[in-house]
Structure formats: structure tokens, C-alpha cells
Amino acid sequence: MITVQNISKRFGDYPALHNINLTIEPGEFIALLGPSGSGKTTLMRIIAGLEFQDSGHVLFDGEDVSTRKVAERGVGFVFQHYALFKHMTVAENVAFGLSVRKRKDRPSKIDIKARAEELLGLVQLGGLGNRYPAQLSGGQRQRVALARALAVEPQLLLLDEPFGALDAKVRKDLRRWLRGLHEQMGLTSIFVTHDQEEALELADRIVVMDHGVIEQVGTAEQVYMEPASPFVSDFVGEINRVDVTVTNGLIRLNDRQLDIAANGYADGPAQLHFRPHDVELAGADAGGLPIIVSNLFRKGGKWRVEGQCGTLDRVIEIDLDATDTPPHVGAELVVRPTKSRIFHTTGR
Amino acid sequence: MNRPFSKRNRWRQPSVLPGFGLTFGFSLGWLTLIVLIPLATIFLKSAGMGWSDFIKVGFSERAVAAYRLSFGTAAAAGLVNAIFGLLVAWVLVRYSFPGKKIVNALVDLPFALPTAVAGIALTALYAPNGWIGQYLDPLGIKIAFTRIGIIIALVFIGLPFVVRSVEPVLADLGKDVEEAAATLGATRRQTFTRVIFPAIGPALLTGFALAFARGVGEYGSVIFISGNMPGKTEIAPLLIVTQLEQYAYDGATAIATVMMIASFAILLGINLVQAWSRGRAGA
Numbered sequence: 001m002i003t004v005q006n007i008s009k010r011f012g013d014y015p016a017l018h019n020i021n022l023t024i025e026p027g028e029f030i031a032l033l034g035p036s037g038s039g040k041t042t043l044m045r046i047i048a049g050l051e052f053q054d055s056g057h058v059l060f061d062g063e064d065v066s067t068r069k070v071a072e073r074g075v076g077f078v079f080q081h082y083a084l085f086k087h088m089t090v091a092e093n094v095a096f097g098l099s100v101r102k103r104k105d106r107p108s109k110i111d112i113k114a115r116a117e118e119l120l121g122l123v124q125l126g127g128l129g130n131r132y133p134a135q136l137s138g139g140q141r142q143r144v145a146l147a148r149a150l151a152v153e154p155q156l157l158l159l160d161e162p163f164g165a166l167d168a169k170v171r172k173d174l175r176r177w178l179r180g181l182h183e184q185m186g187l188t189s190i191f192v193t194h195d196q197e198e199a200l201e202l203a204d205r206i207v208v209m210d211h212g213v214i215e216q217v218g219t220a221e222q223v224y225m226e227p228a229s230p231f232v233s234d235f236v237g238e239i240n241r242v243d244v245t246v247t248n249g250l251i252r253l254n255d256r257q258l259d260i261a262a263n264g265y266a267d268g269p270a271q272l273h274f275r276p277h278d279v280e281l282a283g284a285d286a287g288g289l290p291i292i293v294s295n296l297f298r299k300g301g302k303w304r305v306e307g308q309c310g311t312l313d314r315v316i317e318i319d320l321d322a323t324d325t326p327p328h329v330g331a332e333l334v335v336r337p338t339k340s341r342i343f344h345t346t347g348r
Numbered sequence: 349m350n351r352p353f354s355k356r357n358r359w360r361q362p363s364v365l366p367g368f369g370l371t372f373g374f375s376l377g378w379l380t381l382i383v384l385i386p387l388a389t390i391f392l393k394s395a396g397m398g399w400s401d402f403i404k405v406g407f408s409e410r411a412v413a414a415y416r417l418s419f420g421t422a423a424a425a426g427l428v429n430a431i432f433g434l435l436v437a438w439v440l441v442r443y444s445f446p447g448k449k450i451v452n453a454l455v456d457l458p459f460a461l462p463t464a465v466a467g468i469a470l471t472a473l474y475a476p477n478g479w480i481g482q483y484l485d486p487l488g489i490k491i492a493f494t495r496i497g498i499i500i501a502l503v504f505i506g507l508p509f510v511v512r513s514v515e516p517v518l519a520d521l522g523k524d525v526e527e528a529a530a531t532l533g534a535t536r537r538q539t540f541t542r543v544i545f546p547a548i549g550p551a552l553l554t555g556f557a558l559a560f561a562r563g564v565g566e567y568g569s570v571i572f573i574s575g576n577m578p579g580k581t582e583i584a585p586l587l588i589v590t591q592l593e594q595y596a597y598d599g600a601t602a603i604a605t606v607m608m609i610a611s612f613a614i615l616l617g618i619n620l621v622q623a624w625s626r627g628r629a630g631a
Binding site: 048050069070071075076077079080081083084085086087088096097100101145148149151152 | 522524525527528529530531532533534535538542543546547
């Protein structure tokens with residue numbers, strides 16, 4: 001079990017992390033999700049021991065490892081740009097972690113070689129041990145990096161934007177394969193990503209971060225369906241954001257009354273969030289958002305309609321079934337969100 | 349042009365980079381004009397003197413001592429520069445500190461300074477009555493007018509070569525490779541010897557080769573500090589000048605030819621080692 005307690009970190013004047021608390025159960029696959037500058041990589045590097053916190057503690061199975069160096073923490077780390085040793089063969093790369101051990105803990109040369117071969121087989125690179133990293137593709141290099149990290153049998157595997165530098169197709173294959181590997185080896189894994197799709201697909205739980213704080217921790221379902229903050233709602237999945245006013249439990253957009261319940265919300269300015277697929281088309285006089293279609297295109301099995309809503313500067317995006325007759329550009333529609341969330345507009 | 353794979357065109361592979369013939373021809377012409385023709389005249393001149401005369405003058409006791417001194421001190425200075433130049437490059441790449449730009453400019457200064465100025469300054473420092481020499485002299489350590497003095501002068505002259513060769517490679521190496529080694533349990537020492545050093549090795553060798561080559565040919569700074577005792581602290585370039593001053597042109601060209609061939613052989617050897625190590629890195 002990994003426990004992060006009250007971690008704070010500043011880089012000069014820049015607060016990178018503010019009072020972070022997080023518990024990770026053995027065997028979990030955790031995604032740290034956030035935009036760049038959200039502190040997700042810093043948090044992972046602190047857990048690894050590559051960076052040190054200003055205050056707070058990191059515990060592995062209840063034991064405080066805060067002052068332990070990275071080499072003593074028993075973590076496997078996969079770097080965004082692989083960080084392979086270019087002058088070593090693939091097999092030498094994988095064997096590195098075993099070959100630098102102290103003599104009494106070090107397996108024999110034959111055993112190290114066999115272990116490297118075995119790991120290369122595991123990452124589906126059997127037979128490529130004698131190549132140099134420069135002779136491999138990006139996806140292959142990433143798998144070498146993974147095999148190298150696994151060679152030291154870490155209790156925790158950390159991956160920094162593991163698929164960031166790969167093209168979309170390779171990324172998807174590697175993603176599924178990594179998920180399988182995680183389960184097969186019974187690892188505890190944490191990966192950093194700014195790609196919400198990746199986080200939603202892979203992780204048992206997602207830690208959504210912004211500006212050095214954790215906004216929400218939850219399953220893909222929770223984070224997508226019940227976002228805890230406007231940031232999470234906006235960052236995870238596609239969202240339409242409309243500035244509205246709440247008065248007496250009713251929502252108004254400019255002078256138009258919307259047919260959405262806002263019981264229990266205090267009066268004042270608020271944000272209405274709804275997903276492109278949580279909408280229906282309504283009659284012209286129904287309490288929805290009037291839009292003028294400005295663009296229309298096929299998006300997989302849906303029609304994506306982009307529309308201008310009055311004087312709002314943000315485009316409203318909605319999805320319609322592909323079997324529906326699509327509206328033409330310039331058509332006037334009224335869109336009624338079937339599911340929405342209301343967030344009070346605060347300072348941020 | 350239409351037979352890209354024909355044997356007659358084996359140097360001409362289809363490529364998006366145009367102008368191979370033109371640029372290659374031009375480089376060859378330029379090299380010939382600037383390097384080969386002057387060198388060839390040395391050969392021609394020495395060829396006119398006959399084999400036995402050539403051996404007699406080119407391998408006289410005094411000349412052989414001068415070669416050994418020149419190549420030996422240049423190698424020693426190159427080695428010292430390889431170690432400390434690496435250190436300087438390391439500091440310049442890895443850390444930021446106030447005055448870094450000034451330090452950076454200081455590194456290049458030996459390139460720009462007239463070598464005689466360096467020689468005179470070093471002599472003033474290390475002569476038995478100089479600023480530093482006066483403290484070393486009572487201890488029985490003599491620097492000026494000995495081999496050590498020559499090495500110090502060559503170290504001064506050769507430093508920028510190593511620093512500027514290693515710097516870009518070190519910057520390119522990236523912190524993440526070191527961090528990767530650390531996460532895999534390597535100690536700092538193992539990280540250096542097994543990860544960093546092999547990666548910068550070829551660049552370090554280049555720097556060494558350049559510093560060495562410069563040291564072999566260096567004249568201006570050395571003649572002030574070496575004392576120029578024939579057979580002891582007389583470097584080969586000085587011997588050539590001495591011969592010229594005595595109108596012994598044959599002797600000068602014979603010595604020059606021997607130096608040239610030896611230098612070429614050594615530099616070629618270093619290049620081969622580099623090609624081999626690059627091949628190993630698969631790049």
C-alpha cells in the first residue's frame with residue numbers, strides 16, 4: 001500500500017503541489033490525470049524518490065520512505081522518452097538493474113542473461129536482444145524500457161506519460177497490452193497522463209489534478225458521471241459550459257428560462273455543464289437553448305452538430321444519432337440537456 | 349541517373365539531397381588547395397634529398413629526442429585536458445551559477461590569445477623567481493624550463509578543444525538517463541562508469557585528439573617556458589625553426605615530414621577507434 005501524506009512542494013516561487021493526500025491499494029492501476037503544470041509528474045517523481053517534498057511523508061506499506069533514495073525504494077520507473085542506454089544492446093539494457101547489484105545479491109552472468117531473455121519474451125521482443133535501441137521503433141523502445149524496469153522486480157511500477165511519444169494506433173495496442181501485463185504480474189502501477197481517454201480506459205482509479213491539488217479521486221465512472229468540480233467536469237470528457245443565473249431554483253440564460261431543475265442551489269451566477277450526448281431536440285418554445293447550426297460532421301457513429309447560441313462566444317456541441325436526418329447548416333434548433341450539472345461560479 | 353542501382357554508379361545513390369557531385373568535388377578541390385598542396389611540397393622537398401640523407405637528418409639523435417618530447421608532452425597534456433576539460437564541461441552543462449557566461453567565455457580564451465602571450469605569462473608565473481615558482485623552487489620542484497612547463501603550456505592551449513567537444517554530447521545525454529540508472533539501483537559511481545562515460549567517450553576522444561594534435565604543432569607558447577635545451581626541452585617545431593635559421597632547409601623538411609607522417613598515423617588511428625565505437629552504438 002502506498003500512502004501519500006500532506007505532501008507539499010515548491011519550485012522557487014511556483015507551488016507545484018499543495019497538501020496532497022492519497023492512498024493506493026496493492027494491485028491497483030492508478031492514473032494521475034491533469035493538464036501540464038498540474039503537478040502530476042512532480043507527485044509521481046516524489047513517490048519514486050527522484051524529487052523530494054518540502055513537507056509531508058511518503059509511506060510504502062506503512063513504512064516512511066521519505067528520506068530514502070530512489071535506488072532504495074524498489075520502484076520501477078518508465079520514462080516518457082524511454083531513457084534507454086544507447087550504447088548498450090537491448091539485452092544489456094534490460095540486464096542493467098541486475099548487473100549493478102552488489103556481488104552477494106547479484107545473480108550469475110548466465111542467470112542474468114536468461115532473465116533478460118525471459119523479460120524480452122514477456123514484452124514480445126524475444127530475439128531482438130542483440131539490437132541497439134537506435135534500431136528499434138518507438139513502441140519497441142518503450143517495451144524495452146518497461147522490461148528494464150521490471151527486471152529489478154519492483155513492488156511499484158511508475159510510468160511517466162508512457163504512450164506520449166507514440167502514434168495513435170501503437171498507443172492503443174500498447175495500452176491494452178500494458179493493462180494485461182499489469183494484471184498478469186500482479187503489479188501496483190501508477191501512470192501519469194494528460195490524455196483523459198487513456199486514463200478512462202486503463203485505470204482502476206483516476207486522480208484528477210489541477211494547479212497542484214487533487215480535484216477528485218474516483219473510478220472512470222465516478223469521474224465522468226459525477227465530477228466533483230467544474231474543472232473535472234470540463235477536463236474529463238467533452239462538455240458544454242454555459243454561464244447562467246440561478247433564481248428561486250430556476251435557471252435563466254439571459255432572459256430565457258431553461259427547463260432544468262436547480263432545486264437547492266443558491267441564487268446567483270452559475271455554470272451549466274452538459275455533455276454533447278446528454279441532449280434532446282425540443283420544440284422552439286420549449287425551455288432549451290436555442291442554437292443556429294454552424295457546422296456539421298460525422299464523428300464515428302454519431303452526427304456532431306456545432307451551433308452558436310445567441311451571443312455566447314463558446315460553440316455548443318451536440319451529438320445526434322447517425323440514423324437521424326441531420327440538420328442543415330443554418331438551421332435553428334432548440335437543445336434541451338437531459339442530464340446536466342450546475343456549478344456555482346466562484347473566484348476561479 | 350536512370351540506373352540508380354547500377355554498379356557503375358555505386359557512389360551515386362538516389363537521394364533527396366541534391367548536388368553530391370558538386371559539393372564533393374568542391375570539398376575535394378578545397379582540401380587539395382588548402383591542405384594537400386602545401387603538404388605535398390614538404391614531401392617533394394624532402395624527396396629531393398635522398399634516402400640516406402633523409403634518415404640521417406630526420407632521425408638524428410637530437411631530432412628523435414625532439415619527437416619524443418613533442419608527442420609525449422602533447423599526449424600528457426591531452427590526457428590532463430581530457431580529465432579536467434570533462435569536469436569543466438560537466439559544470440557548464442549541469443549547473444547554473446552566477447557568472448556562468450563569463451566562465452563560458454574564459455574557456456574559449458586560449459583559442460584567441462596569441463600563444464606567445466600565454467607562454468610569457470606562464471613563464472612569469474612558473475620561473476624560479478615567478479609568482480608561483482618562487483614557492484615551488486625551495487621545495488625542489490622546477491616547472492619552467494622542464495617538461496612539466498611544456499605540459500602546462502599545452503594544457504592551457506588545448507583546454508577548449510575538450511570542453512567544446514564534450515559539452516554538446518553531455519547536454520544531449522539528458523538527466524533522465526541518469527535517473528533511469530538510479531531507479532535501477534546503480535550507485536553514482538556505476539552510473540558514471542557504465543552509463544555516462546561510455547556515452548560521452550567518443551566525444552572525449554575527439555577532444556583529446558584535437559588537443560593532442562594542437563599540442564604536437566604548438567610553438568609560440570612552448571618556446572618561452574621550455575628553455576629549449578637541445579635533447580632535453582627542445583620541441584620538434586622549434587628544431588625545425590632552428591634548422592631554418594641555419595639555412596638547413598633539407599633538415600627542416602625532413603623533420604617536418606617525419607612529424608607529419610607520425611601525426612597523420614596517430615590521428616587516423618584515433619578516427620578508426622571512433623568509427624568502431626560509433627558502430628557499436630548502432631547510430
